[in-house]
C-alpha cells in the first residue's frame with residue numbers, strides 16, 4: 234500500500250484524509266502540533282472503517298518521524314485567512330511553519346513527492362522547495378485543480394449541465410489575479426464560448442477568481458476545505474497511480490511561458506515522479522498580459538519572502 238502523509242490535521246488536511254480513505258488510495262499519516270487532535274481524527278475515521286470498507290490504515294500523530302518513507306507528503310499546516318485578508322497576509326506565519334515541516338520532510342521522507350497547500354500557495358511552494366532541496370519536479374502546489382473545479386461548477390450551474398462534462402483550464406498564481414481560460418474550456422468538446430456569452434462568462438470568471446474569498450466571507454472563520462480536500466485527493470491519486478493526468482498545478486518554471494525560477498499555475502502531466510512535464514499552451518496577447526500580471530503578484534510575494542530573511 235502506498236503511504237501518504239498529511240502535515241496539518243485541520244480542515245483541509247482532515248478532509249483530504251476523507252477523500253483518500255473513501256477511495257482506499259493509500260495508508261495515511263496525519264501530523265499536527267496540537268496534542269490529541271490528529272489522534273482523535275484518525276480514530277474517528279477508523280471507527281467508520283467497517284461501514285465504509287476502509288482497507289487503508291490511518292495514523293494520527295504529533296511525531297514527524299511517523300512520515301518516514303512516505304510516497305507523497307501533503308503540506309496543509311498553517312493558518313487560514315479571515316474576511317478582509319489577502320492570502321499574501323498569511324505569509325510570515327505560514328512560511329515559518331512550512332520551513333519546519335519541510336525540514337522534517339527532507340529528513341524522514343527524502344523520496345516523497347510534496348504537494349503544498351498552505352497559503353500564499355505559490356510562495357509557500359517556493360519556500361518548501363528551497364528548504365527540502367528536492368528535485369524541482371517533486372515539489373508542487375495545489376491550486377489550479379481547485380480553481381478549475383470552481384470554474385467548472387459555475388459553468389455547469391449556469392448551463393444546468395452535468396458538472397463532470399465541463400473541463401476547464403485556469404493558469405497563474407493562486408490569488409485574485411488567476412487566469413481562467415475560456416478558450417481552453419469545453420463542455421463535452423463544445424467550446425464554452427459557443428454556449429455562454431462574453432458578459433455572462435466574465436461574471437463566472439470573476440466568481441472563480443474570488444471563489445476562495447466568497448467562502449471566507451460566508452464562513453467568517455477559516456476558509457474552504459471540502460473542494461480543496463477533494464482537489465488534494467485527485468492529485469494524490471494521479472501521483473500514486475502514476476496516471477499521467479493533465480491538470481493545472483503550481484509548478485517550478487524555468488523559462489516556460491517566459492517565467493524564470495518561480496512557481497506558477499500551469500497545465501502539467503502528473504505521475505509518480507511528480508510534475509513530469511509542463512505543457513505550454515499558445516496564448517493570445519490578452520491572455521499573456523493577464524498571466525504576466527498574475528506572475529508579477531507571485532513574484533512580489535517571493536520578493537517579500539526574501540526580505541524576511543535578508544540581513545537588516
Ligand SMILES: NC(=O)C1=CN([C@@H]2O[C@H](COP(=O)(O)OP(=O)(O)OC[C@H]3O[C@@H](n4cnc5c(N)ncnc54)[C@H](O)[C@@H]3O)[C@@H](O)[C@H]2O)C=CC1
Pocket residue numbers: 240241242243244245246264265266267309310311312313314323327330333334349350351352353354375376379407455456457458461
Ligand atoms: N491551496 C489552496 O487552494 C488552499 C489553501 N488553503 C490553505 O491551507 C492552509 C490550511 O487551511 P485549513 O486546513 O483550513 O486550516 P486549519 O487551521 O483548519 O488547519 C491547519 C492545521 O495546521 C496545524 N499546524 C500548525 N503548525 C503546524 C506544524 N508546524 N506542524 C503540523 N501542523 C501544524 C494546526 O494545528 C492546524 O490543525 C491555510 O494556509 C489555507 O489558507 C486552504 C484551502 C485551499
Ligand SMILES: O=C([O-])CC(=O)C(=O)O
Pocket residue numbers: 313314320352379407444445446448449456457461
Ligand atoms: O481562500 C482561501 O484563503 C483558501 C483558498 O486558497 C481557497 O479556498 O482557494
